[in-house]
Every structure is written in structure tokens, then in C-alpha cells.
Amino acid sequence: GINAEYGVLADTVAPHGYTVPLDLGSRGSCQIGGNLATHAGGLRVLRYGQLRASVLGMRVVLPDGGVLDSMSHMRKDNTGYDLKQLFIGSEGTLGVITDVSLLLPQQPSSVNVAMFGCSSFEKVIQTYRLARQTMGEVVSACEFLDETCMRAVNDNLSLPSPFPDRHPFYFLVETSGSNQDHDMEKLEGYVARVFEEGGADDGVLATSKDQAAKLMALRENIAPALKQLGYNYKYDVSLPIKHMYSLVEKVVERAGESVVAVGYGHLGDNNLHLNVVTPSYSTELLALIEPYVYEEVARLRGSISAEHGLGLKKANYLRYSKDEGVISHMRMIKRLFDPNGILNPYKLLPWK
Amino acid sequence: MASLRVLVGCKRVIDYAVKIRVRPDALGVVTDGVKHSMNPFDENAIEEAVRMKQKKLVKEIVVASCGPTQSQETIRTALAMGADRGIHVEVPKGTEESLQPLAVAKIFAKLVEKEKPDVVILGKQAIDDDSNQTTQLLAGILNWPQGTMASVVEHSDGKLKITREVDGGLEDISVNLPAVISADLRLNEPRYATLPNIMKAKKKKIEKMSPEDLGVDVSPRIKVLKVVDPPVREAGDKVPDVATLMSKLKEKGHI
Numbered sequence: 001g002i003n004a005e006y007g008v009l010a011d012t013v014a015p016h017g018y019t020v021p022l023d024l025g026s027r028g029s030c031q032i033g034g035n036l037a038t039h040a041g042g043l044r045v046l047r048y049g050q051l052r053a054s055v056l057g058m059r060v061v062l063p064d065g066g067v068l069d070s071m072s073h074m075r076k077d078n079t080g081y082d083l084k085q086l087f088i089g090s091e092g093t094l095g096v097i098t099d100v101s102l103l104l105p106q107q108p109s110s111v112n113v114a115m116f117g118c119s120s121f122e123k124v125i126q127t128y129r130l131a132r133q134t135m136g137e138v139v140s141a142c143e144f145l146d147e148t149c150m151r152a153v154n155d156n157l158s159l160p161s162p163f164p165d166r167h168p169f170y171f172l173v174e175t176s177g178s179n180q181d182h183d184m185e186k187l188e189g190y191v192a193r194v195f196e197e198g199g200a201d202d203g204v205l206a207t208s209k210d211q212a213a214k215l216m217a218l219r220e221n222i223a224p225a226l227k228q229l230g231y232n233y234k235y236d237v238s239l240p241i242k243h244m245y246s247l248v249e250k251v252v253e254r255a256g257e258s259v260v261a262v263g264y265g266h267l268g269d270n271n272l273h274l275n276v277v278t279p280s281y282s283t284e285l286l287a288l289i290e291p292y293v294y295e296e297v298a299r300l301r302g303s304i305s306a307e308h309g310l311g312l313k314k315a316n317y318l319r320y321s322k323d324e325g326v327i328s329h330m331r332m333i334k335r336l337f338d339p340n341g342i343l344n345p346y347k348l349l350p351w352k
Numbered sequence: 353m354a355s356l357r358v359l360v361g362c363k364r365v366i367d368y369a370v371k372i373r374v375r376p377d378a379l380g381v382v383t384d385g386v387k388h389s390m391n392p393f394d395e396n397a398i399e400e401a402v403r404m405k406q407k408k409l410v411k412e413i414v415v416a417s418c419g420p421t422q423s424q425e426t427i428r429t430a431l432a433m434g435a436d437r438g439i440h441v442e443v444p445k446g447t448e449e450s451l452q453p454l455a456v457a458k459i460f461a462k463l464v465e466k467e468k469p470d471v472v473i474l475g476k477q478a479i480d481d482d483s484n485q486t487t488q489l490l491a492g493i494l495n496w497p498q499g500t501m502a503s504v505v506e507h508s509d510g511k512l513k514i515t516r517e518v519d520g521g522l523e524d525i526s527v528n529l530p531a532v533i534s535a536d537l538r539l540n541e542p543r544y545a546t547l548p549n550i551m552k553a554k555k556k557k558i559e560k561m562s563p564e565d566l567g568v569d570v571s572p573r574i575k576v577l578k579v580v581d582p583p584v585r586e587a588g589d590k591v592p593d594v595a596t597l598m599s600k601l602k603e604k605g606h607i
Contacts (some may be wrong), residue, residue: 109385109386109387110387162544163546184425191550191551192551195547195551200547202546203547204545204546204547205544205547206544207545208367208389208392209370209389210367210369210392211544
């Protein structure tokens with residue numbers, strides 16, 4: 001099989017009228033095999049579901065040198081245990097994915113991007129819920145960021161805010177459909193209600209692809225912009241939507257005024273990216289943040305890793321999201337496929 | 353002061369970021385189902401007019417567009433950016449491709465007669481035909497001074513000081529009003545259409561008319577014979593030394 005990089009994959013399928021059901025900031029350099037092994041998330045989970053939902057078939061090379069051939073192009077195949085799903089998100093600990101058959105959605109011909117400035121996180125939730133209600137069938141991405149993130153992108157990367165004023169929060173919504181007139185009508189109805197109901201203080205609508213790309217760039221470049229401010233402690237968690245931003249506020253309370261804590265992320269997936277930024281790394285600060293963040297997430301029955309996976313850094317925190325019974329069955333599966341432990345030791349499963 | 357009236361032109365074109373494809377009949381490019389937006393240079397034109405209004409130099413901005421029904425969306429975008437009212441000179445769908453700069457210039461000349469603006473601002477060129485002619489033709493028909501490829505426009509005492517981007521660099525000129533200007537990309541950074549303004553723009557007036565109403569004959573004077581993709585770039589040859597280079601150049605008849 002061929003390892004196609006995302007960018008290449010998208011270009012190969014676009015002339016046929018298809019798009020890749022996965023879109024993320026590293027699109028220019030990531031590889032599909034890696035995306036599958038880490039079960040990457042990204043901007044379009046809201047619309048196309050998680051990546052595993054688009055996998056029709058796969059071939060995996062096992063640690064004993066054998067090949068697990070689950071290659072198929074069928075959309076529906078309910079025959080026995082769906083073993084290929086084990087390898088998606090296994091982070092290279094069970095086998096090496098060598099081929100995949102992906103279900104591709106139609107390339108939408110009408111894409112619109114709007115951004116709103118909101119005075120509180122509650123208003124962000126209100127504006128987001130209205131989008132789902134009034135144009136849910138064409139919504140393809142719902143993201144949010146706070147003012148510190150916007151400032152960082154404006155100042156450090158020279159990407160200007162589209163608004164004349166500053167706002168505590170920003171909400172970005174993208175629609176993808178097949179009929180520009182219909183989608184515009186839906187969008188205009190939605191926008192009218194947003195302002196009628198006071199969900200936002202200002203908003204902009206991209207009127208060209210260039211403007212749409214610029215608005216998305218504000219969200220997609222937050223991580224590089226924050227990197228320029230110092231050392232980033234990064235957390236990627238799933239939380240009930242009403243608690244998403246309160247975690248950021250709690251961390252600020254705990255860590256004190258010398259730190260900058262920001263929240264942004266895939267609002268529509270209830271996935272918060274929490275970054276704590278300091279001039280330099282400190283073990284004292286780390287002790288204040290961890291395991292506090294994981295304890296809070298566990299208390300709220302969220303996930304300590306919504307999409308980024310566990311790898312080395314979070315393997316020992318798995319217990320905050322999965323109970324011992326589940327973890328012991330994971331170990332059994334690991335022993336079944338990789339009894340000699342040759343694939344990616346110390347990753348994913350707790351070793352402390 | 354707020355005494356000047358401005359007429360701005362805008363055109364609905366295929367979005368600049370779209371990958372265009374030649375039509376099977378090789379007489380144009382595929383437009384069906386393809387994303388369209390306001391011509392980027394026209395965004396600069398509207399932005400300049402709005403800035404002049406914010407500086408209280410301009411009293412009213414009228415935006416006009418010649419095209420099919422969907423051109424109204426482009427006019428609405430201009431209204432959302434800050435224009436006061438719109439004029440849509442409508443042509444039947446499918447005929448917009450044959451609407452050439454001379455016809456558009458004649459239409460705008462009639463609109464100038466009607467609206468009596470002090471300044472007309474157009475985009476330097478449309479990204480579909482890249483003609484860069486309408487401004488100049490209009491100035492000629494009206495016998496007005498022109499400031500084309502403008503990257504800076506300043507107003508003082510009934511004159512406009514314009515910096516033009518030309519091949520050799522920058523040229524400063526001064527024109528008396530009334531005048532026609534064409535906007536270049538570096539003139540300004542066009543604003544986003546804010547949603548509250550998009551809502552307000554729905555209530556702004558767009559007057560509709562046809563070229564016939566203005567007494568203008570829009571039949572094309574230029575016929576498109578063929579549209580083809582540019583040739584695929586071929587790989588070059590690497591040669592080991594100057595002697596081989598010379599013989600290859602001779603071989604290919606370049607020297």
C-alpha cells in the first residue's frame with residue numbers, strides 16, 4: 001500500500017468530487033496511517049463522525065509478522081467481531097496499519113464560515129445550540145476560543161481579528177452543503193435569531209473563500225501562537241458542555257496569577273483544549289495542575305483525552321477515565337497480539 | 353464637509369480561490385455550482401468609499417453591478433460593508449459572459465448621468481477577464497480625469513491626490529473632481545461584512561433596471577474563439593558542462 005499524506009489524499013480525491021472525512025491543523029504533514037493509529041479527531045467530527053466510522057477495511061501487520069487482512073469495501077458487513085476497530089486508536093501498540101479503505105463523503109459545493117463575539121461562555125453555548133437547532137443538517141464545524149487565544153493569534157502571528165472590538169469569547173461555525181442559496185437562507189435565519197435573542201454582540205460572515213480561510217486560520221493557529229508565549233502545559237479533555245470553561249477558571253484559581261490559562265476547542269464535540277502557559281517549565285506548577293485537571297475531569301465523568309490519545313505522557317493517568325476491569329481486559333488484548341511487548345512499550349497502557 | 357457622492361462598481365465573479373475548469377465546449381470555464389464572490393479589487397473599491405464616508409468626506413455611496421439575478425448578492429455584500437443603496441443593471445442569465453468592458457463603461461456613463469457622483473471608483477480589473485479597461489473607457493466617454501491602479505487616495509480642496517502602482521514603481525498624480533478611480537489591492541484591507549450590517553443591508557434599496565432602460569447596446573464587439581488550459585510545464589534538461597549547453601542550444605535552434 002501507499003502512505004498518502006493527508007494533503008495528497010485530499011488532492012487525489014477532490015477532482016472526483018469527494019473529500020476526506022478528517023480535517024485538522026496538521027493536514028499538510030500528517031499521514032493517514034498515523035491518523036488511524038492515533039484515531040485523530042479534528043474539525044469535522046461534528047459532521048462526519050469520528051474517523052473509525054469511515055473505515056470500511058484495513059490490513060494490519062501483527063507483531064508476530066502475520067497479517068490481519070480485514071480489507072473490504074463494503075459499507076455494511078456484520079460478520080463476527082470487528083477486529084480492525086481494535087487497531088484504530090491503538091497508537092501502534094497492537095499492530096502496524098498498512099492499508100485502509102476509507103468511506104469518503106461528497107465534496108460540499110457551498111461552504112460558509114461565520115464568527116461571533118460573545119460576552120460569556122453561556123452565550124457561546126446559547127449561540128451554538130441555536131446553530132444546531134436552526135441549521136443542524138448543514139453545520140460542519142463548531143469551534144470556540146477565548147480572548148487570550150484571539151490576542152495571541154493577532155499579536156504573535158499577525159492574523160487580525162475580524163472585529164473592531166474585543167470580546168471575551170468567540171464562536172466559529174461552518175456550514176457545508178450542496179446548495180448555496182438554501183444554506184444562505186438557513187444562515188440568515190440563524191443569524192437573525194442570534195441577535196434577536198442576544199446570544200452574540202457582534203458577528204461576521206465570510207463572503208469569499210479567502211475570508212473563510214482567514215477566519216478558520218484564527219482558530220487553527222492558536223497552538224502555534226501560544227507556543228510563542230512560553231512553555232505550554234496542554235490538556236485535551238471531554239466534558240459536559242456547561243462545565244467546559246469552568247475547568248479553565250478553576251485552573252487559574254489554583255495556579256495563581258502568574259500563569260495564563262486558556263480554553264479553546266471543538267465546542268460541538270464537547271472537547272476542550274486547555275493550555276496553561278508560563279515563561280518556563282516548573283515542577284511546582286506541574287504539581288498544582290496535575291493530577292488536579294484529571295481528577296476534575298474524572299469527577300465530571302469526562303475523558304482525560306478526547307482526541308489526542310495517551311501516548312507516553314498520559315498512559316499512567318488512564319485510570320481517571322477507565323476502570324480497572326476495563327484496563328485489565330485491554331492488557332489481555334495487548335498480550336494476545338503482542339506477547340513479547342515489542343510494539344511501543346510504555347505507551348497507552350499504564351506502567352506505574 | 354461630507355459633500356461628495358460616490359458611485360462604486362462591483363462584479364460577481366468566480367471566487368478567487370476556486371480551481372477553475374475549462375468547459376467541454378472550450379468557449380469558457382465551468383460556472384454552474386461553482387462558488388462566486390465579489391471581485392477582490394471591487395472589495396478594495398467599496399472599502400475605500402466606506403473609509404471616505406467614515407472620514408466624513410462622502411455623503412452617499414451608491415453601488416452598482418451589471419450582471420444576472422445573482423449579482424444582487426454581491427450588491428448586498430457591498431451594502432453590508434457600508435454602501436447606502438444599490439443599482440442592479442440586470443442582464444439575462446447566461447449573457448453575462450458576453451458583457452464586455454465597453455458595454456459596462458457605457459452603462460456606467462448613463463448611471464453617472466443619472467446619479468451625478470463626484471467620484472466613480474471601480475476595481476482595477478475583474479479576475480475573470482483581467483481586462484483592466486472599464487475605468488479607462490468610462491473616463492474617456494465622460495471626458496473625466498482618471499486615477500488608475502490607485503494604492504493611495506487622498507482628498508484636498510476638490511482634488512484627489514492619487515498614488516498609482518506602475519511598472520516602474522509609484523506615480524503620484526493629482527486629479528480634479530469629478531474623476532474616475534480604479535482600486536488596486538494595496539489601496540486598503542477590505543472589512544468583513546458584519547452580521548448586524550448584513551441584516552441592516554436587507555432593508556437598503558436596490559433599484560433594478562436593464563441596459564435597454566438606459567439606452568445602452570450591450571452586444572459584444574469581441575468574440576471568444578477558444579479557451580484552453582495553459583500548456584503543462586515540461587521538465588527541463590540538466591547538462592554537465594558549458595560545451596554540452598552550447599551544443600544543445602544550437603541543436604534546438606535557440607542560437
